[in-house]
Amino acid sequence: MDQSHPIAESPTAADIAANPAANSPTNPIDAILQVIREGERFLVCSHSRPDGDAVGSVLAMGMFIEHLGKRADLVTADRIPVVYRKLPGADGIRTALRVHGPYDAAILLECDSTERTRLRGLERFTIVNIDHHVSGRPWGQVNWIDREAASVGELVYRLIKAAGANLTPEIATCLYTTLLTDTGGFIYGGVRASTFALAEELALAGANPIQISKDTYFRTPMSKLLLLGAALNNLHREGRLAWLWITHNDMVRTCAAEEDCEGIVNYALSIADVEAAVFLHELPEQRIRMSLRSKGNVNVAAIAEGLGGGGHENAAGCTIDGPLGRALDEILAVLRPCVASGVAKQDSRSG
Numbered sequence: 560m561d562q563s564h565p566i567a568e569s570p571t572a573a574d575i576a577a578n579p580a581a582n583s584p585t586n587p588i589d590a591i592l593q594v595i596r597e598g599e600r601f602l603v604c605s606h607s608r609p610d611g612d613a614v615g616s617v618l619a620m621g622m623f624i625e626h627l628g629k630r631a632d633l634v635t636a637d638r639i640p641v642v643y644r645k646l647p648g649a650d651g652i653r654t655a656l657r658v659h660g661p662y663d664a665a666i667l668l669e670c671d672s673t674e675r676t677r678l679r680g681l682e683r684f685t686i687v688n689i690d691h692h693v694s695g696r697p698w699g700q701v702n703w704i705d706r707e708a709a710s711v712g713e714l715v716y717r718l719i720k721a722a723g724a725n726l727t728p729e730i731a732t733c734l735y736t737t738l739l740t741d742t743g744g745f746i747y748g749g750v751r752a753s754t755f756a757l758a759e760e761l762a763l764a765g766a767n768p769i770q771i772s773k774d775t776y777f778r779t780p781m782s783k784l785l786l787l788g789a790a791l792n793n794l795h796r797e798g799r800l801a802w803l804w805i806t807h808n809d810m811v812r813t814c815a816a817e818e819d820c821e822g823i824v825n826y827a828l829s830i831a832d833v834e835a836a837v838f839l840h841e842l843p844e845q846r847i848r849m850s851l852r853s854k855g856n857v858n859v860a861a862i863a864e865g866l867g868g869g870g871h872e873n874a875a876g877c878t879i880d881g882p883l884g885r886a887l888d889e890i891l892a893v894l895r896p897c898v899a900s901g902v903a904k905q906d907s908r909s910g
């Protein structure tokens with residue numbers, strides 16, 4: 560696909576022809592607000608295996624739509640991780656593998672395709688695509704892709720402000736959670752002065768930073784720690800590259816849930832002088848899910864996209880065929896030259 564799209568995608572003539580609701584605004588925020596104002600009932604979804612940004616932004620978007628007097632159905636393919644279930648309205652998110660209308664539009668948050676949602680039945684709806692990933696593409700009828708945003712929740716915030724709607728404590732709490740978790744506690748690339756200005760505004764609007772941090776980082780299930788122990792037993796390092804893995808058997812033995820894999824890769828990345836890290840997770844049926852992270856010049860989004868995945872320059876993922884040993888050889892063969900030369904940065908698709 561053409562890589563030269565500007566950061567904020569406006570509806571094209573073809574989009575407008577396909578979707579009369581977007582018949583005038585050229586600004587993506589205005590186009591999205593017009594779709595919402597003209598409709599009554601909306602579906603709001605994010606990617607499968609939802610993280611803090613997915614959950615918080617879906618909840619905030621749902622509350623925003625309902626404050627406008629409209630209806631929003633919130634759906635994800637996988638259950639909400641335990642640590643996010645205390646978020647305001649979290650029990651209103653439905654878990655399903657198929658969606659049924661009628662909806663005036665489906666609003667998809669950080670999904671670069673319908674496949675990313677793992678939901679069936681989306682094709683029938685007008686798609687509003689809001690994303691902040693490097694792998695984001697203008698594939699919906701209305702698209703807003705801002706790769707500078709620290710979280711997709713930041714884009715939901717801008718939408719709410721543009722509409723002149725009220726930033727309630729509940730919305731602020733959900734949006735603060737997106738900011739906190741997508742920046743790994745304000746430590747990852749993408750954090751800038753404006754991130755803290757937004758955090759301040761959300762705190763002033765009623766988000767409680769200490770309580771949200773406690774709820775997010777100090778309610779770890781025991782299974783996650785046991786799984787981390789198994790992964791650290793498989794920790795390896797070669798120069799500026801580190802990797803670790805867990806087998807399906809480790810998952811079973813520790814009674815771990817999928818969500819317990821979240822963040823394990825960061826332990827490998829935290830090693831001094833390591834620039835890129837991989838966490839390999841053996842799924843049933845010999846598929847291997849890989850989380851890629853970098854803290855230097857290696858663009859792991861480009862690597863993940865080359866293997867059918869996507870993400871950010873410093874945090875990306877993909878799923879490839881196993882067995883585990885072969886998948887490890889494959890990813891190390893791609894990563895070694897990038898870590899040696901930083902060459903993947905020049906290939907960056909982020910523009």
Ligand SMILES: [Mn+2]
Pocket residue numbers: 612613669691709710711741
């Ligand atoms: Mn995100």
